[in-house]
C-alpha cells in the first residue's frame with residue numbers, strides 16, 4: 582500500500598520518518614532524496630561516501646556502521662569492523678544502519694540490564710526472513726538480557742506488489758506464517774512485512790507500523806523491482822545525549 586504517497590515528507594529532505602522513540606534513542610528511515618547509500622549499487626563510491634557523511638551530520642552522529650548484507654541469518658555486533666558480513670547489526674548505542682530497496686528494513690529497540698539501549702538494524706528480505714534473521718536478531722539481544730523490545734518496520738515492497746512464482750510463494754508461506762498472498766493484479770505474492778510482524782509478535786516484540794510505505798508504488802523510495810540498481814535507502818537507529 583502506498584500510505585502517505587500524496588503527502589510531502591514531514592521529517593525533512595533526507596528522512597522519510599524520524600522519531601525519538603525513547604529518551605536518548607532515535608529511529609529513522611531515509612528516502613531517495615538522501616541519495617544512494619550503498620557501495621554495491623551503481624558505480625560512484627565518492628557519491629556514496631558523500632551521502633553517508635551528509636546523513637550522519639543530519640542525524641548528529643560521527644558515522645553510521647553499515648553491513649555487508651548477504652541475505653543470510655548472521656547477526657554481528659557493531660564494532661571496529663567497517664562493514665561486517667551480516668544481516669543484523671546489534672548495538673549498545675552505536676549508530677547502525679541497514680540498506681534496502683524493497684526488502685524490509687527492521688529496527689529493534691530495547692534495554693539491557695545496565696540500562697544501556699539494546700539496538701539492532703536488520704535486513705529482512707525474502708531469503709533472510711525465511712532463514713530466520715528476524716528471530717535470530719531478537720534472540721541475540723535477549724541473550725544479553727535485553728527487555729522491552731519494540732520494532733519499527735520501514736518502507737519495503739508491499740504484499741500487493743511483490744509478485745513471485747506460485748511455488749516460491751507456497752514455500753516461503755509454509756516457513757513464515759502470514760506471508761502468502763496475492764498481488765493487486767491477482768497473481769501469487771509474498772507479504773514480507775506481514776511475515777516480519779508475525780514473527781516479531783510471536784516472539785513478544787511490540788511492532789509499530791507507522792513508518793511503513795511501499796517502495797514499489799512510491800517513487801520517493803528506491804525499489805529494486807521498479808528500477809534495479811538505482812540505489813538503497815536506509816533504516817537507522819542510534820543513541821545520543
Ligand SMILES: [Zn+2]
Pocket residue numbers: 582583738739740741742743795796797798
Ligand atoms: Zn505496494
